[in-house]
Amino acid sequence: GYVAGLVLDALMRSQLGTPHEDPLQLTAYFLKFLEQGPFEVHVRALRRGSAFTNLSATLVQKAEQKVTTLAIFGVLTPSSRDERNVTVAPPSRFAAPFPLYTHPSQCAKVTETPRWDFLPLLQITRDPHYAKIFAKQGPSMQLGHYFTLKNPADRVTTQSLPFFLDNYMSFAHVTLLRNKIDPYKSRPATLAFSVEFKFPIPKQDSPHHSLRSVAVLNKGQFVNDPCARHETYLEVWTAPTDVGDRNAGTEDWKHHQRCLAICHQTSMIIPLATKKVKRSGPKL
Known part of the structure; x- marks a missing residue:
């Protein structure tokens, strides 16, 4: 996710000053370990049309x-000149509901200690609704978390969304634990990472959204050999407040949240001996 964010940043820089500055979809294929x-990121325009621009990018090391x-x-922002406004968003009854059930002020902090170098930069809470589902050890897995950047000066940006979409505990990791296999003797490796951007980042003066927090839902249900190949579906949404803020907000706080992006990942689990890396451990 962090690497995809770096590539996305290069793509967005290449589009500055053009009619199409917003990413709508990005798919990254990871060929070799970084x-x-x-x-370097080499960007090439494949097609420039009236509504969309198609680009390719290659990260070279x-x-x-x-x-x-x-x-x-x-x-991403609908044009006021477009007579067709078919965006489905609250208060429409057809709009996708906010996937987390609990306000950040009512969520408990995550007790696990993932081996992440960047963990000190984040505050993380887990929605108790999904914690109960997770504890039942069903045939699939769903988890919901809030992430807050600890530095008050930091902000959620479009480039940071792939990073947030890569912080999760995979179903493959849980499967290893259930089979009494030490997951810390292996590491996740992403094969494909696809993001579709839905709504723009809220304006900084929005009274309904945090500037440095997001809500993330992740789902997984398949694990296959070889290499514990598995899929994960994720959604990243705006969040009403920061983790640790005890202000419960208004009763309609869910109706103001928007889905920023959805993600599909294909990953695998490989032994650490395959590739020595500085960081190891599960995705949350």
Whole structure:
């Protein structure tokens, strides 16, 4: 997710000043392991139309192609000149509901300690509704979390959404635990990462949204050999307040939240011996 965010940032920079500055869809394929160090992102325009721009991007490190990406850019904000307004959003009864059941002020902090280098930068709470479902150990998995950037100066940006969409506990990780296999002797490796952007980041003066928090829902239900190949579906939404803020807000707080992006991932679990890495551990 972090790498996809870096590629997305390069794509967005290449589109500045064009009619299509907003990413609508991005699919990244991870070809080889990346290392901490310098890299380049080579961007190429495949097609520029009146409504959409199609781009490709390749992340290159040490003269090797590590990630290849296809993206579609356009305009996320509906035009006032467009007579057709078919965006489905609250208060429409057909709008997708906010997927978390509990306000951030009523959620308990996550007790697990994932081995993430960036964990000190985040505050994380888990929706108790999904915690109960998770405890039942059913045939699939759903979890809902709130993430808050601890630094008051930090802000949720479009480029940061892939990062938030990559912070989760996978069903494959849970399957290893259930089979009494130490998941810390392996690591997740992403094969494909696809994001579709839905609504723009709220304005900074919005009274209904946090500037540095998001809500994330993740679902998984299949694990297959080889390498515990598994899929994960995720949604990232706006959040009403920051983690730790005890202001419960108004009763209609859910109706003001918007889905920022959805994501489909294909990943696998590989032994650490396959590739020595500095960081290991599950996605939350």
